[in-house]
Amino acid sequence: MSVEVSVVVRYRKAVTYGVNALLGALETAKAECDLRLGTTPGETAEHIAASRADRVLVLWSFYSPDAEAMAAELATVRALADDPRVLHIAGGVHATAEPQQVIDAGWDLAAIGEGEPTIVALVEALRADRPLTGVPGLAVRDGDGVALRTPPAPQLPLDAFPSFPDRRRHFGPIEITRGCAYTCRFCQTPFMFGGRFRHRSVDSVREHVRRMAAHGLRDVRFITPTSLSYGTQGPEPALDAVEELLAGVKEELPANGRVFFGSFPSEIRPEHVTPEAMRLLKRYVANDNIIIGAQxxxxxxLAAAGRGHGSAPVRDAVRIAVEHGFRPNVDFIFGLPGESPEDQDASLRLAADLADLGARIHTHTFMPLPGTPWRDAEPAFIPLATMRELDRLAQRGDAYGHWRKQAEHAARLAETAKAYPRRARRRRTTGG
Incomplete structure (x- = not known):
């Protein structure tokens, strides 16, 4: 017996990279299904209503700060398209860390961990009308509302799936590394994808670029938690591997093609910014700026956060980058747990010094993100004097960021964490 399945995606700009990877996985696995993208809640509901399939799977993906807003959208879509054929599934870092929370918020399923093998297995199970408890990487709503977990999904090599689908032309940055060996206590990446690097092969990256170039695209960007860690498992960059990657990409591009590396949507660790590394980038990249994580x-x-570097390498990195023609964008997080007024003063002084050297400061507020060691940590108080200094840097054109909005998100996340204490969260597993 074969069941017709329609997949509707709540397609949002904030999560296109992750969703594109899922679409690429479905395309690669030839998981047959009707596929529609809803760019608004209303359009998502219209696609559900228009589907003539036996089952409709609605995909949602979001970050933790968006969880509350997405739950409100889910309620809107359910009200507009109340249909027994439909299953709503939430995926991404928030669903991975807080499956019970998303089940309680109204989703039928939560995807836990890396989504590519799970979405393929889920569509195949729906088409074959098999129990979903046999699909790896899920939390399924039990009869009493408990998030019942299935066995974990496998972590496959990055080459197993593409970063985006080819036929639908939803191109974007190429994910070259997943997971992170630097387990910073505020970051969700290593705790969702693992505390080690998994790199996409140069051959796979070149194949991505060939497909992009065949469609007329000439700019290539990359997704990686730390750009100059490509090709290595240790703390030192493997510049030979980075050069092999960049040279290979350039060979696949037309003469007017451009490579962007170490800039958005990725960054470079400060201790990796050396004269040799900057000379290498200068030979291959088109970007005139790089992103450096100072925090x-x-x-x-920095030691309490598990960053693995001190403040001195940050100053050195900015000086070296500027000397080699790059403008550094340097990330700072204010309000980190245990941060004292003296610590904040040290950050403000360093930020001002870096701005004088030619950097721009990207300001953030600490958010207690689910799935991290600091999920339940109390954010440090940010006094008015610190806020005024950040505003002064911004008015000079030396700083930018949405730290005020992040402070609002942080307050909401802290309240939600209290409602879902780590030790009290309910968890059962299937025998599948």
């Missing part, structure tokens, strides 16, 4: 000007706070 704090306090050595004490």
């Amino acid at each position: 704090s000007g306090s050595d004490r706070v």
Whole structure:
């Protein structure tokens, strides 16, 4: 017996990279299904209503700060398209960390971990009318509302699936590394994808670029938690591997093609910014800026956060980058747990010094993100004097960021964490 399945995606700009990977996985696995993208809640509901399939699977993906807004959208879509054929599934870092929370918020399923093998297995199970408890990487709503977990999905090599679908032309940055060996206590990446690097092969990257170039695209960007860690498992960059990657990409591009590396949507660790590394980038990349993760000007706070570097390498990195013709965008997080007024002063002083050297400061507020060691940590108080100094840097054109909005998100996340204490979260597993 074969069941016709329609997949409707709540397609949002904020999560296109992750969703594109899922679409690429479905295309690669030839998981047959009708596929529609809803760019608004209303359009998503219209696609559900228009589907003539036996089952309709609606995909949602979001980050933790968006969880509350997405739950409100889900309620809207359910009200507009109340249909027994439909299953709503939430995926991404928030669903992975808080499956019970998303089940309680109204989703039927939560995808836990990496989504590519799960979405393929889920569509195949629906088409074959098999129990979903046999699909790996899910939390399924039990009869009493408990998020019942299935066995974990496998972590496959990155080459197993593409970064985006080819036929639908939803192109974007190529994911070259997943997971992170630097387990910073505020970051969700290593705790969702693992505390080690998994790199896409150069051959796979070149194949991505060939497909993009065949469609007339000439700009290539990359997704990676730390650009100059490509090709290595240790703390030192493997510049030979980076050069092999960049040279290979250039060979696949037309003469007017451009490579962007170490800029958005990725960054470079400060201790990796060396004269040799910057000379290498200068030979291959088109970007005139790089992103450097500093996070704090306090050595004490950096050590507590597990960053693996102090403040001195940040200053050195900015000086070296500027000397080689790059404008650094340097990330700082204010309000990290345990941060004292003296620590904040150290960050402000370093930020001002870096701005004088030619950097732009990207300001953030600490958010207690689910799935991280600091999920339940209390954000440090950010006094008015610190806020005024950040505003002054922004008015000079030396700083930018949405730290005020992040402070609002942080307050909501802290309240939600209290409602779902880590030790009290209900968890059962299937025998599948």
